[in-house]
Amino acid sequence: xxxxMGASTARNVSTPYEFVSAPKAFGAHLICSLGLAAALFIxxxxxxxxxMSNPSDTLRLIWLIESPIVxxxxxxxxxxxxxxxxxxxxxxxxxxxxAGAVIxxxxxxxxxxxxxxxxxxxxxxxxxxxxxxxxxxxxxxxGSSWTDWQRIFGYTKPVGVADHIICLPAHGAIIGAWxxxxxxxxxxERPWQEWPICVSYGSIFGYLIGMAASHxxxxxxxxxxxxxx
Numbered sequence: 001x002x003x004x005m006g007a008s009t010a011r012n013v014s015t016p017y018e019f020v021s022a023p024k025a026f027g028a029h030l031i032c033s034l035g036l037a038a039a040l041f042i043x044x045x046x047x048x049x050x051x052m053s054n055p056s057d058t059l060r061l062i063w064l065i066e067s068p069i070v071x072x073x074x075x076x077x078x079x080x081x082x083x084x085x086x087x088x089x090x091x092x093x094x095x096x097x098x099a100g101a102v103i104x105x106x107x108x109x110x111x112x113x114x115x116x117x118x119x120x121x122x123x124x125x126x127x128x129x130x131x132x133x134x135x136x137x138x139x140x141x142x143g144s145s146w147t148d149w150q151r152i153f154g155y156t157k158p159v160g161v162a163d164h165i166i167c168l169p170a171h172g173a174i175i176g177a178w179x180x181x182x183x184x185x186x187x188x189e190r191p192w193q194e195w196p197i198c199v200s201y202g203s204i205f206g207y208l209i210g211m212a213a214s215h216x217x218x219x220x221x222x223x224x225x226x227x228x229x
Contacts (some may be wrong), residue, residue, distance in 0.1 A: 009201040020161040022076045024217050028073045029165060029211045031103050035069040036062065055197050059125035063132055067097060070132050074140040077162050084143070093140035100135025111181070126196040133173035133207045137166045164218050169210035176206015182192070 011153050016151035038065055039062040039112020051058050078089045105127035110117055113123060140161055142148035158167040185195050192198055 003008070020165070020215035020217075022161055024077075025161050025165045025218070026215060028077070029169075029215070031073055031206065032066070032070055033211065035066050036208075039065040051197050051200050052192060055194075055200060056121040056125050059122070059196075059200060063128040065127065065137070066129070066132050070136055070141055071097075074137045076167075077141050078143075079141070079162070080099050089140050089143070092143045093136050096136045096139025097128065097131050100131030100139070103135065104130040108196075108199075109176075112185075113199075119195060122196050126200060130173060130177065130203060133203065134170040137170070141166060158217075161218060163212040165211075168214035168217065169207050170208020172213065173203045173207040176209070179206070 040050075040058075042065070043058045043061045047057070047061065050059050051059075058112065061190065071090055075089035075093055076084055080085050080088075101124070105113075106125055108123065108127065113119070138149060138152060142152075148163075152163055152167045153170070156171065158164045177199050180199040183190075183198055184195065186193065192201075
């Protein structure tokens with residue numbers, strides 16, 4: 001018995017973007033958020049440091065704890081598990097970490113981040129943390145697929161669940177870092193105005209807000225789909 005061509009076409013169009021369920025996406029973000037909270041807790045309670053007193057060491061601790069969590073979680077969401085093994089996706093995430101850090105560091109310097117030996121450890125550790133927020137999830141899931149990267153970061157048009165949980169937190173971290181940088185040139189002479197303290201707080205809050213926004217967007221998308229049906 002032949003199937004209607006329209007129904008088959010619709011399924012073929014939508015299926016490639018629906019390889020991650022909303023509950024799994026929520027669980028992934030919850031685990032990543034808990035990892036970030038654990039890193040800040042360990043920094044404060046075990047090493048007696050924080051972003052204000054020692055930003056470089058705190059940022060290093062964040063990316064060291066958060067990187068295996070982010071890479072291992074997002075590697076599960078690769079769209080073609082039959083063709084791409086899990087450990088290959090993990091390898092893509094590991095390669096994406098320093099690559100994304102270079103891009104974030106160059107972007108920060110171009111926008112006015114201080115340059116010098118004294119600031120170098122802070123810039124490196126901040127850039128590695130930002131790479132986890134922006135670059136690594138997409139590298140783990142999509143690898144070097146230019147079409148997917150362009151859709152998420154170039155056009156900012158997330159389609160499926162995986163797109164939403166990568167796109168919105170990444171943009172949230174970037175926008176948060178941008179807003180966090182505003183007080184730096186002001187002559188308030190506050191310790192939190194130093195690089196990269198306020199920028200780090202902004203990027204972390206923006207990342208968490210982006211996570212929440214991605215699930216609100218998915219919920220609204222689900223409601224619209226129910227209404228259409």
